[in-house]
Amino acid sequence: MFPVPGKLEIKNLAVEVGGVRVLHNIHLTVPPGEVHVLVGPNGSGKTSLLATIAGYPQYRVVSGSISYDGTDLLPLGLTERARLGIGLLEQRPPTINGVKLRLLLDYIGGDDPERKRFIEDLIKETDHAHLVDRNIHEDLSGGEIKKAGLLLLLARQPHFAMMDEPDSGVDMDSITLLCQLMNRLLSPEREHPAKRRTGLIITHSDVILGRVSTDKAHVMIDGRVLCGGNPRIIMKKIRESGFDSCVDCLHQGE
Amino acid sequence: MKKTDFPIPDEQLLAQVAVVPGGENRSGTFILNNHLEVCSFSRSEGLELISITKALDTYPWLRKEHYHPQGTDEGRPEGFFLRVKEGMKITLPSQAALCMTASIDRQVLHNVIILEDEASLEFITGCVSGFDLAEGDHLAVTETYVGKGAEFTHTMVHSWGPGIRVFPRSTTLVEEGGRYVSNYVSLRSGRSVESSPVTYLNGPGASAKYASIILGSKGTTLTLGGDVYLNAPGTGAEIAHRAVCTGGKIVQKGLLIGNEACHAHVDCAGMIIDAGEDGFIESIPGLQSRHPSAHMSHEASIGKISPHQVQYLMAQGLEEREAVSMIIRGFLDTGIRGLGDELERRIEEIAELAGHGEE
Ligand SMILES: Nc1ncnc2c1ncn2[C@@H]1O[C@H](COP(=O)(O)OP(=O)(O)OP(=O)(O)O)[C@@H](O)[C@H]1O
Ligand SMILES: [Mg+2]
16 A cells, blocks of 8 residues: 655744744644644634645745655755645635636646536536536636635645645535535545545634544644644633633643 | 748747738738738639739729728738628638847838628737837828628737837728627737727618727837728727726727717727826727717726735635736627637736736
């Protein structure tokens, strides 16, 4: 059997954006085939971490390392990381006037007839034809943006899938579909649901955490990953006593 | 069909400006190389495409009614005469290639196009200079008459060497219910292009649409106009200019003059990839209204490609160059849709060239 690809290993990572240090001493490992959750208050640096992994150049790595299946990611640009199989559903993706989502899907399909067919089937099955003929994110509702992003991610079939608040702006009915799509992405083989892709998801949604299996949650506060553990236990604790309890936890360790 | 021994311009040269050398899938073809007519023929009943010289000799009325000599017309200008007879709706497009390949100082043209009532045609004019032609002037006058209920789409594709100066002058008259569409596409714009087409919508319900897509690279100066006089009730006009600057000087103009109850809109948009030392885009959309029921509006925007857009596409696996091309393509497409396959390919090429940041 092939080893599952997608191991992410972050060591001692510090990142600056716009001259401000937003991530400090991050240690985080996502073993292959596991799906982890990243939680934390607004502005704690969750998006920054995902953007740094994807390779957005404005997130400047000051120290530390990020490796993916043993490859050092830091010398690689956005394109190269994407081509290694890293995918990101952005929290706030840009609008691209005049460029239809279809064009991007065609690019992803490339010359591979099998992949093209897969993408066509995907559009039909998910009933997303109307989104495909729209310009990328132009005049889309918040929920539609997430659906389009997930469709794109599914089309790309990344080995390591990152999702930044896939649920925000999505209505209660659509969130069920969204979870199905997420599961389809993370457990690509229907017959073997336990054979999973590697993933890192930013979400605080009970619906998602109830429907999409996750292996571990990491709590991020003020640009640091404070602790990690069983997603249910951590979410329960946060729901009961807020992120403040995590801060207390941190200070206890000092 | 008339063939001569004159050298036929290079096929690749013609292909650059969307002209099919053999005239396949074209209802008519006219090819002029320097001062000499290479061929002219029509394959469609009711369509006439001959040299202007021959037309002036054949039709005495032409000089009286439709041929207005201009300051540039010294000597005997070359050019074509195109006529579609009343009621003839030609399905295949026709084409003309106006080429400069030898060291001639100037090419002086005077074309006349007549669409009689209820006729329709799509016409492609490709203007191109030879790869090794260092400099020269191309002066072209085009008079177009669109009859009642007639429809005429004129797509002009230009590709000039760096030393060529181009002065297109066109005047178009549209009668009741007629429609005139002008598309202008230029990838290689020579040293300068100064175009100021004027259209008169004289009959009720007549309409005009101008679309231009240009790439202004280093060393070129482009001034694109487009004045439309809306002289009758129910007339409509639309101007959409799109320009990409990679170092050239670009001025987009468009003046709509509403003399009657009408609808008109002008939209100029520019994207600066690299202004270089002295490149710029200037947008001057203009409106002039003389009637309380003239509904007229304009918009203009100039910007650069947003880095987030490029990065977003790169994060989907595109190379930077591919991402830039895709964005430019989208930009050029907005507001200018349904241009047909040939133009789609040209736009692809512009996006491709601009993506490289140079010619
Ligand atoms: N491009 C940027 N330029 C300047 N500051 C930035 C930039 N990106 C992020 N920041 C700052 O970095 C900090 C972390 O932001 P980040 O978006 O990573 O937070 P987050 O945890 O994702 O928050 P939220 O839950 O609100 O999405 C914030 O203070 C933010 O203002
Ligand atoms: Mg965020």
